[in-house]
Amino acid sequence: MNTSAMQLTLLTIAEPNRFNIVELLKKGPRSVSDIVQALNIGQPQVSRHLRIMSDAGLVYVERKAQQRIYSLEAQPFQELDAWFDSFSRLWEDRLDKLDDLLSEIKREEQE
Amino acid sequence: MNTSAMQLTLLTIAEPNRFNIVELLKKGPRSVSDIVQALNIGQPQVSRHLRIMSDAGLVYVERKAQQRIYSLEAQPFQELDAWFDSFSRLWEDRLDKLDDLLSEIKREEQE
DNA sequence: TTAATATATACGTTGACATGTATATACGTT
DNA sequence: AACGTATATACATGTCAACGTATATATTAA
Numbered sequence: 001m002n003t004s005a006m007q008l009t010l011l012t013i014a015e016p017n018r019f020n021i022v023e024l025l026k027k028g029p030r031s032v033s034d035i036v037q038a039l040n041i042g043q044p045q046v047s048r049h050l051r052i053m054s055d056a057g058l059v060y061v062e063r064k065a066q067q068r069i070y071s072l073e074a075q076p077f078q079e080l081d082a083w084f085d086s087f088s089r090l091w092e093d094r095l096d097k098l099d100d101l102l103s104e105i106k107r108e109e110q111e
Numbered sequence: 112m113n114t115s116a117m118q119l120t121l122l123t124i125a126e127p128n129r130f131n132i133v134e135l136l137k138k139g140p141r142s143v144s145d146i147v148q149a150l151n152i153g154q155p156q157v158s159r160h161l162r163i164m165s166d167a168g169l170v171y172v173e174r175k176a177q178q179r180i181y182s183l184e185a186q187p188f189q190e191l192d193a194w195f196d197s198f199s200r201l202w203e204d205r206l207d208k209l210d211d212l213l214s215e216i217k218r219e220e221q222e
Numbered sequence: 223t224t225a226a227t228a229t230a231t232a233c234g235t236t237g238a239c240a241t242g243t244a245t246a247t248a249c250g251t252t
Numbered sequence: 253a254a255c256g257t258a259t260a261t262a263c264a265t266g267t268c269a270a271c272g273t274a275t276a277t278a279t280t281a282a
Contacts, residue, residue, distance in 0.1 A: 007130055014125035015270085019118055026198065032229055045271065047230050052269095066228040066279045074202040077195065084192040087137065091185040126240080143259055156241065158260050177249045177258040 005057075006083055009076045012056040017041055018049050022072065025059065029071040117194055120187045123167040128152055129160050133183065136170065140182040 013019050020039050024030060032050065036043050050070055053059045058076055062069045124130050131150050135141060143161065147154050161181055164170045169187055173180045 003130070003134070007125070007127060010121060010125040010130065014118070014121040016118055017270090019114070019121065023114070026201065033227095042272070043229070044231080044273085048270085051230080063279095068229065072198075072201055074198075077198040077201060081192075081195040081198060084188060084195050087183075087185075087188040087192060090137065090183055090188060128240085144257095153242070154259070155243085155261080159240085162260080174249095179259065 001083065001086075002079065005076065006079055008056050009058065009080055012053055012058060015049070017045070018053060021046075021049060021053065022058070025070060025072045029062070029069045031064075031067045031069050033067070035070070112194065112197075113190065116187065117190055119167050120169065120191055123164055123169060126160070128156070129164060132157075132160060132164065133169070136181060136183045140173070140180045142175075142178040142180050144178070146181070 013022050017039060021035060024035060024038050030038070032043065032046055035046050035050075039046070050059060054061065056076070058073055059070045060073055062071070124133050128150060132146060135146060135149050141149070143154065143157055146157050146161075150157070161170060165172065167187075169184055170181045171184055173182070
């Protein structure tokens, strides 16, 4: 599990505007001006955020005349998805412990 | 889906030291001095990071004499887990499109 | 070539946050 | 009570990153 790549992804999408860009791009590819319109931030800021996301490997670009169409890269999100899956032990273990506790109580009642 | 809560969680665990604290606490509860030893940062810094994580609802504390034992809260990680699951469409759709493409090619070959 | 549209970059300013040092608080032991 | 250990907080400092404004680059159209 490549934690430093995940940290970069986390750091990148933790910024509120970029988080919103991710939410938007999840619905499908969008041009810069699409994003400017959808979220309420200036064009240079959007370009800058997209640059940062691109550097982090979270998006890729396609040219269409003067427009740049941005899409989400799947891999980094898959990685984080897998990482968060590994947390499931956190709550499953608790349920197991609860089960153990309940069994123990039952046993005590029967004695 | 509570995006503002998720953003807070992301922002909190994106910081490298706190990310490492999460990785450590995933293995089980730890005292402050445990964490100080495991990661290589000063005690006040660890306390401060734990304070921030606590404010964000990511950890809870139990007292044991002078020690404070920190554990991960399950819920915020469950939320992010669910959110990242929603990205699966991202790559599944692509596979679907690939399937479509392959079917089309086959059809063309048969004509 | 000139103009128009779409996007990217440069730069100065500002605010937020992480760090280190010092100190306060909490709890236990003698 | 006095001391030691464990943890939390206060404060000054430095760094980084986001923002706004201005401008550069790219692409198409006239």
